[in-house]
Amino acid sequence: MTTETLPIRPEDPFLEALQSKDPSSEEAQTWLVPIRQAGIAAYSQNGLPTTAHEDWRFTSLANLREVTFDLSLAPSTLSAMELESLPDPLQGKESIRLVLVDGQLDEGLSSRSLLPQGITLMSMKEAIQSHQTSIKAHLGQYTYGNDSPFAALNSALFCDGVYLHLPAGVELEIPIHIMHVTSDSSQGRVSLARNFFHLEQRASATVLETFCGPNKGAYLTSPTLECRVEDQAKLEHIKIQDESPEAFHMACVYASIDREAHFKSHYLSLGGKLSRNHIRTHLNGEGLCCTLNGLYLAQGHQVMDQHMVVDHAKPHTESHEYFNGILDDQSRGVFHGRIHVRQIAQKTDAKQTNKNLLLSEEAIADTKPQLEIYADDVRCTHGATIGQLDEEAIWYLRSRGIPRATARRMLVHAFAGEIIDRIDHPCIRESLDQLIWDQLEKLPHFHTHTSTDPS
Amino acid sequence: MSNSSLLSITNLKAGVEGRTILKGVNLEIQAGEVHAIMGPNGSGKSTLASVIAGREGYEILGGGIRFKDQDILDLEPDERAHLGLFLAFQYPVEIPGVNTTYFLKSAINENRKARGQEELDAVAFLKFIKEKARLLDLPEDFLKRSLNVGFSGGEKKRNEIFQMAALEPTVAVLDETDSGLDIDALKVVANGVNQLRSPERAQLVITHYQRLLDYIVPDVVHVLYNGQIIKSGPKELALELEAKGYDWVIEEAGQAAAVTSQS
Ligand SMILES: Nc1ncnc2c1ncn2[C@@H]1O[C@H](COP(=O)(O)OP(=O)(O)O)[C@@H](O)[C@H]1O
Ligand SMILES: [Mg+2]
Numbered sequence: 001m002t003t004e005t006l007p008i009r010p011e012d013p014f015l016e017a018l019q020s021k022d023p024s025s026e027e028a029q030t031w032l033v034p035i036r037q038a039g040i041a042a043y044s045q046n047g048l049p050t051t052a053h054e055d056w057r058f059t060s061l062a063n064l065r066e067v068t069f070d071l072s073l074a075p076s077t078l079s080a081m082e083l084e085s086l087p088d089p090l091q092g093k094e095s096i097r098l099v100l101v102d103g104q105l106d107e108g109l110s111s112r113s114l115l116p117q118g119i120t121l122m123s124m125k126e127a128i129q130s131h132q133t134s135i136k137a138h139l140g141q142y143t144y145g146n147d148s149p150f151a152a153l154n155s156a157l158f159c160d161g162v163y164l165h166l167p168a169g170v171e172l173e174i175p176i177h178i179m180h181v182t183s184d185s186s187q188g189r190v191s192l193a194r195n196f197f198h199l200e201q202r203a204s205a206t207v208l209e210t211f212c213g214p215n216k217g218a219y220l221t222s223p224t225l226e227c228r229v230e231d232q233a234k235l236e237h238i239k240i241q242d243e244s245p246e247a248f249h250m251a252c253v254y255a256s257i258d259r260e261a262h263f264k265s266h267y268l269s270l271g272g273k274l275s276r277n278h279i280r281t282h283l284n285g286e287g288l289c290c291t292l293n294g295l296y297l298a299q300g301h302q303v304m305d306q307h308m309v310v311d312h313a314k315p316h317t318e319s320h321e322y323f324n325g326i327l328d329d330q331s332r333g334v335f336h337g338r339i340h341v342r343q344i345a346q347k348t349d350a351k352q353t354n355k356n357l358l359l360s361e362e363a364i365a366d367t368k369p370q371l372e373i374y375a376d377d378v379r380c381t382h383g384a385t386i387g388q389l390d391e392e393a394i395w396y397l398r399s400r401g402i403p404r405a406t407a408r409r410m411l412v413h414a415f416a417g418e419i420i421d422r423i424d425h426p427c428i429r430e431s432l433d434q435l436i437w438d439q440l441e442k443l444p445h446f447h448t449h450t451s452t453d454p455s
Numbered sequence: 456m457s458n459s460s461l462l463s464i465t466n467l468k469a470g471v472e473g474r475t476i477l478k479g480v481n482l483e484i485q486a487g488e489v490h491a492i493m494g495p496n497g498s499g500k501s502t503l504a505s506v507i508a509g510r511e512g513y514e515i516l517g518g519g520i521r522f523k524d525q526d527i528l529d530l531e532p533d534e535r536a537h538l539g540l541f542l543a544f545q546y547p548v549e550i551p552g553v554n555t556t557y558f559l560k561s562a563i564n565e566n567r568k569a570r571g572q573e574e575l576d577a578v579a580f581l582k583f584i585k586e587k588a589r590l591l592d593l594p595e596d597f598l599k600r601s602l603n604v605g606f607s608g609g610e611k612k613r614n615e616i617f618q619m620a621a622l623e624p625t626v627a628v629l630d631e632t633d634s635g636l637d638i639d640a641l642k643v644v645a646n647g648v649n650q651l652r653s654p655e656r657a658q659l660v661i662t663h664y665q666r667l668l669d670y671i672v673p674d675v676v677h678v679l680y681n682g683q684i685i686k687s688g689p690k691e692l693a694l695e696l697e698a699k700g701y702d703w704v705i706e707e708a709g710q711a712a713a714v715t716s717q718s
Binding site: 390395401402 | 509510531533544547548550551558561565566618622
């Protein structure tokens with residue numbers, strides 16, 4: 001590894017720690033050594049980017065840079081009682097539950113009794129040893145060479161995570177719930193779960209990932225998920241980020257999708273001081289369909305960023321991206337979506353929309369939908385809106401006897417409902433609908449607008 | 456004002472952004488009556504309807520509106536609805552994501568709550584609106600769809616009448632509900648209005664065409680022009696307007712005004 005081209009970045013919170021690593025002597029699994037090294041190299045090239053970087057123009061990492069992170073903190077534990085006190089959208093419903101505390105699987109808190117035979121669902125730490133041959137060919141293969149510094153950080157340092165494998169033809173009805181919990185408020189904790197979901201041909205599964213943390217303390221959660229969805233397989237993935245108010249959440253999701261497969265991935269962002277979903281999907285087979293669907297609800301000074309590239313690499317592929325943001329107070333929502341259609345990808349059918357609803361005069365939405373098309377026979381549409389509640393609609397509802405505050409709530413809820421309604425799994429859709437209602441009720445300007453409200 | 460007066464508008468002046476649109480409207484509607492308002496485009500018909508229903512953004516420059524002997528100018532639109540006022544919109548609004556059934560249930564229950572009535576439970580409500588929907592010949596699934604989204608022009612108008620039927624208002628104002636309807640849809644709309652007619656209620660029908668008035672027979676026809684009612688007459692006036700247009704009425708009114716200003 002060469003390091004001599006590095007610019008000096010004394011304020012980078014991870015660079016020094018990463019450069020002092022020597023995977024070839026520290027990593028017990030020799031096959032992981034190149035993955036570690038690639039992560040260190042990729043991170044070292046740029047370190048944490050500044051807003052001068054085009055991909056980070058609207059999202060400043062200055063706050064994150066100020067925190068002193070401690071990469072050596074060992075994962076803590078959580079009592080069963082503490083776990084019960086955490087919100088669980090699948091409470092009382094059938095699910096297979098894995099709990100990761102500070103990025104490490106806690107077997108005692110997990111419950112896999114409903115997991116059918118033939119499906120592998122286990123700790124990544126364990127899988128690296130026991131399922132080497134299955135994982136080796138995939139791990140790190142889908143990250144576009146660690147194209148995010150946080151994926152690079154994850155590749156260099158992850159200890160654990162979740163490995164899910166469904167053999168060909170196996171359909172799992174019961175949802176898998178992976179709970180990512182940050183245990184305590186130790187200042188500067190970093191959780192780096194590495195997850196890999198592998199669905200072989202015609203397999204299908206629903207995976208819910210939830211992220212939450214303690215009520216105070218600055219910590220960083222930076223999970224990286226790789227998915228391989230083989231021919232005609234079907235994966236529905238739902239990710240809910242509800243971190244604590246001082247937390248940083250920098251997630252990377254990579255999916256490689258094969259012929260006639262369905263990948264549907266939902267992103268619900270609620271918490272954290274600064275959060276970002278970095279999503280890259282590789283559309284690698286004819287007749288497939290990829291849907292990215294997200295809702296972000298920000299208030300206070302929260303910054304929520306959705307950054308995705310959908311890479312159409314084969315002809316006859318279909319993709320949809322729908323992201324709605326509801327922004328209150330002085331919060332900021334950032335959307336960056338690029339549909340990349342390669343020359344070979346004729347008959348691509350791609351659609352992208354980003355809609356932002358500003359509930360206060362001070363909230364900001366930055367949106368950048370982009371098309372990058374090298375094929376000539378494609379259908380691609382994109383659109384973005386930033387606006388306030390439709391006064392015509394409020395007037396219409398009021399004329400029917402619905403009070404202004406209720407009318408506002410109906411419209412905000414409808415705006416959120418557009419996204420929630422796209423979740424296929426009925427049980428998860430219902431609980432998220434309720435969760436969203438509750439969250440909306442907490443927005444300061446859910447009922448009344450900041451200044452110009454006459455009533 | 457008689458005891459049976461439901462809607463009483465006196466010398467109403469209203470405008471938008473410094474521009475006066477209604478220039479002294481007088482209108483008296485008794486219980487049991489149907490009034491029609493006709494008039495060329497831009498006369499202020501929709502403005503009058505909006506001001507009656509309480510739309511924000513209009514400045515009231517003078518005069519008053521009493522409904523059931525109560526001054527309603529200071530009331531919010533939803534409060535006016537609770538009193539029994541309804542406006543069928545000329546351009547019904549599409550509201551994506553708000554399910555029609557859910558919307559109607561909220562509206563009905565908000566009205567019931569405000570009137571001190573018990574809210575309808577889900578079963579009673581569904582039975583109630585399904586009956587009303589049958590009356591209006593609306594597509595089967597429209598109750599499950601987002602409010603007015605993807606509806607044709609005619610469906611939107613019928614949905615207005617459907618909502619009116621469900622809310623059973625004391626006074627309904629219909630703003631060009633007949634525009635763009637074929638004859639069958641027109642009959643459905645007229646039927647909806649006629650079902651509502653009773654000695655305790657009244658309707659104010661704004662229209663361009665006298666053909667609607669073949670089905671909803673008015674007691675009085677008014678011509679609104681340039682923000683004022685310049686002529687009122689029996690239902691035959693509508694036929695005369697259809698045959699001869701508005702010019703003669705406008706001319707007549709102009710002469711009358713000239714005479715008034717001379718004296
Ligand atoms: N919100 C508004 N802002 C500005 N002008 C308006 C507004 N509403 C109505 N007007 C104007 O007032 C006049 C009357 O309009 P309207 O009440 O819609 O008439 P009608 O319904 O009889 O066709 C028109 O000249 C119209 O342009
Ligand atoms: Mg009009």
